[in-house]
Amino acid sequence: MKREPFFFFLFLTSQTMADGSSKMVSFISVVIPVYNGQSTIAQCLEALIRQESVELNVDYEVVVVDDGSIDSTVQIAENYPVRIVSLKKNGGRIIARKTGAEAARGDNILFVDSRVIVEPDLLSQILKINKSPMIAGDLKAKETKYNSIFHTVFYLIRKKIYGKKYFPQQDVELIIDQENFSKAPKGTTILYIEKKLFLAILPGKTDKNTNDDTRIFHKLIFEQKIKLIRHKGIRAEYKQRTELFQRGTRFADFYCKPGRRFFPFILFGFAAVILAVFLLVFLAGHSPQYLFPFFSVVFAVYFFLALYVSENIRDFLTFFCVVPLIFTIFCAGIVRYLFLMVFRRSVSQ
Incomplete structure (x- = not known):
């Protein structure tokens, strides 16, 4: 496949924003905040640097924000063609994401958790769906239900909490608004959003104990009056966290x-x-x-x-x-x- 046609397409793609307006999509910055992620960071980066139909550091970049890790996370990340931004001490996910957003070269940011293994067509799917802000609607919860006891337990609990309508998601596209905010599952595991908007909805509370995912989306939907899209076309495998105390x-x-x-x-x-x-x-x-x-x-x-x-x-x-x-x-x-x-x-x- 020749580079010119897709590169031309990428820069001419008009993205549908949450308010109904359109905006030209250009360079995308993939930001990965990580703390002590040596067990999954290699798989995460391997999937991101080998995206189909796009070229790394031409159509998109990958920025790893190391949140003061004390394991081998940075050493592993250094083996990949990515930018690494290191924080001197562990400040928490909000600080790491803010740092990554500010360092991003693109106007649109794709946040990816270090425990996520994305599909090879993730970026091309995002451009095809062409909407923002948007989160993953399929984290392969059903396929990975028996990967570990934690996968099993959290799958069962979430299914009862959210119900069959929302978990696993039935519709291809789920619009999360003020009416169903507390009923629908949501998280920044994979989040595609305009850089300027993300920085505007960051919560004032930034310590490590802050529920950043829910606070960010609450500000987005209730203060900015912007709806969130949860799309099944955005698929990935999520390696379940086990730090129950912090959760x-x-x-x-x-x-x-x-x-x-x-x-x-x-x-x-x-x-x-x-x-x-x-x-x-x-x-x-x-x-x-x-x-x-x-x-x-x-x-x-x-x-x-x-x-x-x-x-x-x-x-x-x-x-x-x-x-x-x-x-x-x-x-x-x-x-x-x-x-x-x-x-x-x-x-x-």
């Missing part, structure tokens, strides 16, 4: 507030745990004969919960055996967030 803290950063979708569940969950512990201590000290019925009820409730969530016996066994540990670590992250909030308020006073 719990980031989850609480956005949702542990009155009016948020999961706030009532957080309150109910902690109230139920406190009540169960209190009842357990009381029975152990005063009525030990009721301990067996107590544990029987707890076991039965959990048994039927696992049945409700699972799709088959394999799902049931995985969920039943693993979720107590996952739940405990995740909730510990939420408790950490609450302690941090109390500490900050006491210091400020």
Whole structure:
């Protein structure tokens, strides 16, 4: 294939923006924020530098933002024809993404998580779909459901939380707006957005515990009044994160507030745990004969919960055996967030 025709096409592509206007699409900057990503960064970069129908450093660039990694991430990235921007210390994903956006040479940015292995036609699909801002609608959740126990558990939980309409996504194109914001899955795992717009919707809170994905999209949709497109034509494989403690803290950063979708569940969950512990201590000290019925009820409730969530016996066994540990670590992250909030308020006073 000759270079001139596609290069000409690339520069003449008119991109449909969220407000309905059109803008010429030119050079695209792919930005990869990464912290201690030595286990996946090579696969991530390998897929990005071998994109079909486009030429690296002619039609697009790849910028790796190292967020103070202490492993071999930088050394691995140096083996690829990419730009590397290094931060002296780990500042968190918002700082890394902001740094990458500011360093980007293109007017349009494609953010890609370091745990993502993109399809060979990702960039050509983005140009074909020709819309912005846009996120991936197919992260191969169903195909990778049994890649690990974490893939299985999070798949089952997300399917119940978001429902069949949204997870896995049924429609080719899903428009996320103010009406379905809390119902639809969303994340910056793969995010295609205009550079100027991205910098405008960055949250003011930038510490490592910030739920940056949800805050960014909340500002986009509720403050900028711009709809987000989740498109199934944007496909990739996502290597599931396992740092549950930090995920719990980031989850609480956005949702542990009155009016948020999961706030009532957080309150109910902690109230139920406190009540169960209190009842357990009381029975152990005063009525030990009721301990067996107590544990029987707890076991039965959990048994039927696992049945409700699972799709088959394999799902049931995985969920039943693993979720107590996952739940405990995740909730510990939420408790950490609450302690941090109390500490900050006491210091400020």
